[in-house]
Amino acid sequence: MLEVRWHGRAQQGVVTAAKVLGETCLRSGKYVQAFPEFGPERMGAPVKAYNRISDDPIHMHCSVSSPGYVLIADPTLIGMSLAGGMETSGGVTEGATENAVFIVNTPKPPAEMRTALELDGKPAKVFTVDASQISIDKIGRHIPNTPMLGALAKATDMVTLEDLIDDFKTNYAKKYSEAVIDGNVEAMKAGYESISEG
Amino acid sequence: MAIENAKSAQVGLTGNSAVALAMKQINPDVCPAYPITPSTAVIETFSSYVADGEVDTELITVESEHSAMSAGIGAAAAGARVMTATSAQGLALMWEMLYIASGMRLPIVMTNVNRALAAPINIHCDHSDSMGARDSGWVQLYSETVQESYDNVFMAVRIAEKVKLPVMVCLDGFITSHAIENMDTIEDADVQAFVGEYEPEVSLLKESELPTTYGAMSLPDSYMVFKKQQSEAMSGAKKVVEEVSAEFAKKFGREYGLIDSYKLDDADVAIVIFNSATGTTRVAVDELRKEGHKVGVMRIRLFRPLPHAEIAEALNGLKAVACLDRVDSFNDFGGPLFNEVRSSIYDLENRPKVISRIYGLGGRDYKVSDARSVFEELLKIVETGTVEDTTKYITI
Numbered sequence: 001m002l003e004v005r006w007h008g009r010a011q012q013g014v015v016t017a018a019k020v021l022g023e024t025c026l027r028s029g030k031y032v033q034a035f036p037e038f039g040p041e042r043m044g045a046p047v048k049a050y051n052r053i054s055d056d057p058i059h060m061h062c063s064v065s066s067p068g069y070v071l072i073a074d075p076t077l078i079g080m081s082l083a084g085g086m087e088t089s090g091g092v093t094e095g096a097t098e099n100a101v102f103i104v105n106t107p108k109p110p111a112e113m114r115t116a117l118e119l120d121g122k123p124a125k126v127f128t129v130d131a132s133q134i135s136i137d138k139i140g141r142h143i144p145n146t147p148m149l150g151a152l153a154k155a156t157d158m159v160t161l162e163d164l165i166d167d168f169k170t171n172y173a174k175k176y177s178e179a180v181i182d183g184n185v186e187a188m189k190a191g192y193e194s195i196s197e198g
Numbered sequence: 199m200a201i202e203n204a205k206s207a208q209v210g211l212t213g214n215s216a217v218a219l220a221m222k223q224i225n226p227d228v229c230p231a232y233p234i235t236p237s238t239a240v241i242e243t244f245s246s247y248v249a250d251g252e253v254d255t256e257l258i259t260v261e262s263e264h265s266a267m268s269a270g271i272g273a274a275a276a277g278a279r280v281m282t283a284t285s286a287q288g289l290a291l292m293w294e295m296l297y298i299a300s301g302m303r304l305p306i307v308m309t310n311v312n313r314a315l316a317a318p319i320n321i322h323c324d325h326s327d328s329m330g331a332r333d334s335g336w337v338q339l340y341s342e343t344v345q346e347s348y349d350n351v352f353m354a355v356r357i358a359e360k361v362k363l364p365v366m367v368c369l370d371g372f373i374t375s376h377a378i379e380n381m382d383t384i385e386d387a388d389v390q391a392f393v394g395e396y397e398p399e400v401s402l403l404k405e406s407e408l409p410t411t412y413g414a415m416s417l418p419d420s421y422m423v424f425k426k427q428q429s430e431a432m433s434g435a436k437k438v439v440e441e442v443s444a445e446f447a448k449k450f451g452r453e454y455g456l457i458d459s460y461k462l463d464d465a466d467v468a469i470v471i472f473n474s475a476t477g478t479t480r481v482a483v484d485e486l487r488k489e490g491h492k493v494g495v496m497r498i499r500l501f502r503p504l505p506h507a508e509i510a511e512a513l514n515g516l517k518a519v520a521c522l523d524r525v526d527s528f529n530d531f532g533g534p535l536f537n538e539v540r541s542s543i544y545d546l547e548n549r550p551k552v553i554s555r556i557y558g559l560g561g562r563d564y565k566v567s568d569a570r571s572v573f574e575e576l577l578k579i580v581e582t583g584t585v586e587d588t589t590k591y592i593t594i
Contacts, residue, residue: 022378026210034210035377038321057380059477061373062565 008073013145110198150191267295277401300335305358322561465494482569
């Protein structure tokens with residue numbers, strides 16, 4: 001079973017990102033969970049979201065505490081001890097597995113983020129992608145979730161870019177205009193292409 | 199992990215969307231609504247079905263939950279099939295009307311997305327809302343998953359209309375209401391065939407040789423007779439829940455009992471619990487079984503009426519049991535589940551020791567490790583023969 005934890009701030013789209021990831025994996029035949037953890041509900045407040053993805057039915061209904069994948073949509077959460085907005089939430093690296101994959105939304109190089117995450121000399125993988133700039137360029141708004149999904153497709157074999165795009169086009173056509181769908185698809189592709197590993 | 203291209207027949211829905219979809223497929227006559235977190239999306243989604251003309255339901259937007267239940271009572275007395283949804287403070291504000299709905303024997307179906315009662319104010323899951331309503335004369339069904347929440351809504355309609363009592367379908371706020379999980383849906387035509395047309399024997403709008411009155415004054419010469427009939431209806435509901443669940447299983451392949459036992463047959467110790475935390479406990483059971491410990495878990499699906507005989511039978515032969523309540527009764531003697539399960543097994547000759555553990559209040563996470571800790575306490579009780587703490591808060 002794969003366990004994913006998303007960190008972001010309200011309005012950055014991490015709950016939707018977890019939803020799209022869950023739906024895409026479900027469509028490829030997996031058992032999935034996608035669920036948010038809300039703290040104080042206001043714009044800019046820290047928010048977490050989770051995914052579980054498995055070949056077998058999932059019975060666990062607790063939050064993900066040992067993620068193998070951590071996606072950080074807002075780098076200002078790094079170093080905060082309350083990165084989920086609640087006293088019990090811990091920091092972004094809390095409980096992550098030794099070989100966890102970290103993907104950080106930042107223009108900075110992965111080595112700098114590895115140091116910021118206090119992962120120097122550790123086997124965890126650290127990737128960076130400038131998802132904020134991509135979303136501004138492609139969607140015209142600062143919603144870094146879809147470039148982060150594209151980056152996840154490149155960094156891991158959890159999901160393919162084609163399946164993500166297919167799910168997004170199918171499930172969100174009713175909710176968003178064609179321009180918004182196209183912008184997000186472009187943002188996914190740009191996230192996929194511009195991710196850096198270090 | 200390789201991605202397969204096989205498209206699954208399942209869909210991914212949140213608990214709230216699944217309940218709203220079930221309501222759409224049932225197409226009730228009236229839905230009085232006053233949305234509240236975390237059940238807001240049930241009403242939000244359902245109202246879009248109403249606006250899009252996908253259902254024939256009269257959606258009545260009211261100014262409070264007290265009015266929502268009042269409007270529901272009026273509509274149900276007139277002979278309408280009525281459904282609504284609420285949570286926490288909303289259910290609390292309905293209090294007076296809950297008793298009136300059950301006392302008038304009106305088969306209203308309400309989804310309660312479990313949320314902690316204030317104060318302090320909190321939007322997250324615990325069972326203080328529906329547990330407070332446990333003596334209000336409503337049948338209560340508790341749901342472990344998104345799939346079961348959806349399925350229970352259909353069964354609730356059949357149960358309510360058969361026993362002439364309102365039914366509350368409970369699911370965990372956020373944990374189930376906001377989580378996307380795999381689930382199977384039922385075809386609209388099959389839903390309609392299962393729930394059928396609602397034809398009340400009597401109602402205010404139905405022409406009948408037997409004129410009816412709802413909410414009449416009843417003095418000491420008759421009030422107790424009404425209550426005895428209501429009590430008998432509740433007792434009889436157990437058999438109806440079994441029958442409806444059996445018919446559902448036959449038609450749709452998903453089996454639900456009054457209680458749901460997992461690895462209890464040869465168990466020495468067990469946890470008894472409600473809703474989503476059951477699955478988490480089941481993972482702990484599997485882990486401890488691999489380590490050679492005889493542990494199991496029982497989930498209570500039907501809490502009103504209480505399947506006391508089934509509980510006693512399932513726990514007969516065990517040595518120690520922990521009842522986990524996601525609510526405190528503030529009685530200095532454990533939660534409602536503890537008291538009722540302990541009372542249910544009193545007549546067993548070799549009854550297990552029973553402890554109360556209160557967990558997960560206001561959304562506090564209950565992890566596999568928490569379930570393991572409780573099992574370890576139970577195994578120690580069996581080993582030493584002594585209970586150190588009959589009641590205790592955990593996950594704190």
